[in-house]
Each structure stands twice: as C-alpha cells, then as structure tokens.
Amino acid sequence: MPLRKVLIANRGEIALRIHRACQEMGIATVAVHSTVDATAMHVRLADESVCIGPPPARDSYLNMAAILSAAAITGADAIHPGYGFLSENADFAEMVEAHQLTFIGPTPGHIRMMGDKIAAKDAMRRLGVPLVPGSLGALATFEEARIVAQEVMYPVLIKAAAGGGGRGMKVARAESELEDAWRLARAEAKAAFGNDEVYLEKYLDRPRHIELQVLADTHGNVVHFGERDCSLQRRHQKLLEEAGSPVLGQADRDALGAQVTRALRELGYRNAGTLEFLWQDGQFAFIEMNTRLQVEHPVTEMVCGIDLVKEQLRVAAGEPLGYDQSDVRFHGHAIECRITAEDPQSFAPSPGRVGTYHAPGGLGVRVDSALYSGYVVPPHYDSLIAKLVVHGGTRAEAIARLRRSLAEMVVDGIATTLPLHRAIVEDAEFQAGDYTIHWLERFVAGRQGG
Ligand code: ADP
Helix, strand or coil: CCCCEEEECCCHHHHHHHHHHHHHCCCEEEEEEEHHHCCCHHHHHCCEEEEEECCCHHHCCCCHHHHHHHHHHHCCCEEECCCCCCCCCHHHHHHHHHCCCEECCCCHHHHHHHHCHHHHHHHHHHCCCCECCECCCCCCCHHHHHHHHHHHCCCEEEEEEEEECCEEEEEECCHHHHHHHHHHHHHHHHHHHCCCCEEEEECCCCCEEEEEEEEECCCCCEEEEEEEEEEEEECCEEEEEEECCCCCCHHHHHHHHHHHHHHHHHHCCCEEEEEEEEEECCEEEEEEEECCCCCCHHHHHHHHCCCHHHHHHHHHCCCCCCCCHHHCCCCCEEEEEEEECECCCCCCECCEECCCEECCCCCCEEEEECCCCCCEECCCCCCEEEEEEEEECCHHHHHHHHHHHHHHCEECCCCCCHHHHHHHHHCHHHHHCCCCCCHHHHHHHHHCCC
8 A cells, every 4th residue: 555654763864764765656745843842853854753752762762652643643654764763663663563663674573683793693694694603592501602612712702692883892812701792791781672682703803894785575575775885984983984885796795685685585585684794705694684664775876766755665565676686786885884973983972053054966976965054962862963975986086076075065163074074085094994893993093093
C-alpha cells in the first residue's frame, strides 16, 4: 500500500533528509521534537509537528510511547527512525508494527539479530561470509579469553556484544594486558548498554574500514550499491567517508557484493542495511551489520545516482525494486566530511549560537544540514551539524572540489571541525588514498603537537 503520511522519529540533518524524500514523493510528513527543538529546521519544514517531551533524549526522541501517540493523533501510517535514537531498537520496531503502522526498516527479528554482534557474526559465519578471527560466541570466563587470545595471537580486542559508538572495546597487546582489557571492556559495556557480554577478536594492525550498502525488497530481490571507505576515524568514530574505496577495483566490488547479496537473500532481509568489514592484505573480514540508513549514505547516492531514502520508502510500501544488480552503475567519486560542533584540536563539544552560516555550492556539491544563521546548537544531542558531500568525475577532482568547498563554507560563533577537514585535504597521504583506520589518530596527534 502506498504511504500517505510518514512520522520522522528523529531531528537535525537526517530528519530534513527524510522529509525532502517524502515531499518529492507526495508523502506528507510529521516532525516530532523536544521543547528545545521547537524552532528547529526539521520542525519548520514538516507538514505537521508534535512536541514529544523535554530536551533529554530519553524523555523525547527515545520516548516510544510519546512517539507512537504522535503517530496516532496525526494519522501517520509509517515511521522512519533515521539513524541513532530508536533506529536499531527491535522493541520499538515491534511496537510500531503492533500499532498497525509500517516501520521503515528491517524486521524486528533482523534488527535484534544484528544488534547482538555475537549473533550477527554467528549468522554471517553460517552464511559463508568471512569474519575477523576470534572467539566463537561470548566468552564465559577470563580463562576462555586467555585460551582464544593465544590461539589467534596478540594483539587482540575485547568487544561488547551490545557494542556501538566505539564503546566497550579494549585492546590487549600482550597477555599481561588481557585481564585489564577484559575487566574494562565488561565494565564499560555494562555501564553503556546494561549488558556485559563480551567476545574476542584478533586486533588487526593496519586495516581499512570498508562497508557495503545493500537494499532488499519484500519480494526476494537484493542489490548492493557498492562500498564506502570509512577508515578515517577518531576513537572508532567516522569523520570522513569516500565512495568508492581508493583501494578497490570493480572486480573486488563485484566479488564482495555477490557474496553479501546471496547471504542476505538467504536471510530474507528487507529494506536498507550496511555490512561493515575490515580489509587488510586483500582480505575482507566482517565485523558488524547496521540495520538502518547510515550517516554516510550520501556518498553512495552520489556515485550511484539513487535516492536511498526514496528506495527505503518504496520497499517499505511493498513495491518491488524494479531493477537488478546489472542496472546499478557507479560514476566518479564522492567524499563526505562530517562537520561537528567540536573544537578541532581537543574535540571538546562546542554548543551555542551560530553567527554567520554560509553553505558552499556549485556543481557536485551537496550540504546536508539543519543549520541556519542564528541557530542555537543545543548541548543535549550528537554534535554533527553538517555533512559536506562532494562528487567528481575522478577522486582527484572530488578532492579539488572538496578543498574549494571547505574554503567557501562559513560557520562562525561556535568551534567546528572545519579547520581539521581543511588540513586533511592538504595532506599528501590522504591525497594518495594511503591510509588505514589508525591514520587519523596520528594526524590529529601531530596537529596537537603530541
Ligand atoms: P561499533 O559498533 O562500536 O562502531 P565496530 O565493531 O563497528 O564497533 O568497530 C568500530 C571500529 O573499531 C572499526 O571501524 C575499526 O576501526 C575498529 N575495529 C573493530 N574491530 C576491530 C579489529 N578486530 N581490529 C582492529 N580494529 C577494529
């Protein structure tokens, strides 16, 4: 059944992004907002809006009852969760469906499976997808951790089963460090996720983070839209992403894509998803799957010429994809910079009033942002304020376009990471595409004089 009215259970740039896709498809939108977001751009542009609570996210954007009530009183027929907040909460997806609403995403069962990283790895192992070597399932005792670490050899990583946002992850470079890593990872996981289950992986010393974007309809069709290279990270959090990866060719992309789409077809997956891999010495190893739209999805849209949110809306309404893998073509290269309200040296949050805001423009430039001059960045939420995305015929052209776009962009009144991005584009190793997941930490330390 076609969707008529979609409630967008999010805020900021992603709420706007979803609103824009709905508008172009003739679908009405309902914004939800906390009291501090009453004048936010996502509220101003939506067809209707409902206040769902006070500023703290747990009382508003994570308040399932308030969001479902907002859907009921506005007569929405579907909910798009965006990313973050409730997007990977299987209970929420279940509640949405129990209220006869369409959840724009995968089934609650698949969200639950992939949210437990141990279950996710287990499923992928059974489907023949290569994994990072490590423990088969959760570690019951420290002794077990010691035995598995000896088998896969140091360095190793203790990771939280419920992990996310880079939390609950500790490296042990030798057996003498294992007990601390075990203890700290479990304590952090317990505090962050209320679940101290952990597993062990070999810690790869120079991998790239390469992920594959997939889309499935409810008729058994699965396609992929190629990879994104998200190796530029700080504290396991992505800062700049590219499509495609500077190190992959079409043959690598086709091989990985064929393996992944076969696995997801067997799983009966639906809607959008991303499989994350570490890539080292020409080998892919699965680490986790995200069952939602991702922050960095625009780089894929730019190289494939598709609108992933429209595709999500279409398949959620039960439409078949209407094309197959051979129809998916890749053109040129795209790069995204995540611009956050943070100090570019210390990364201390920098909420507050924006003075002048000026977005760059021109051919191949896209800015996804809910900013405007005079907007007050609230301290309560994620610090992402804008995504600058550029597309070029080649990677070199995309970099040149990124450099001039970063120079044009103005966000004053608050500290932002714009100066850091301007420094990255000038770096010779970045320009050569020669980096691993550890590159940015060293680059930042160098700028700090450390
Ligand atoms: P989260 O869900 O917290 O984001 P991930 O499993 O996706 O955790 O890992 C986040 C990042 O941590 C990866 O992109 C990578 O940089 C690093 N990482 C994860 N597993 C390993 C590993 N086995 N070896 C080296 N780095 C890793």
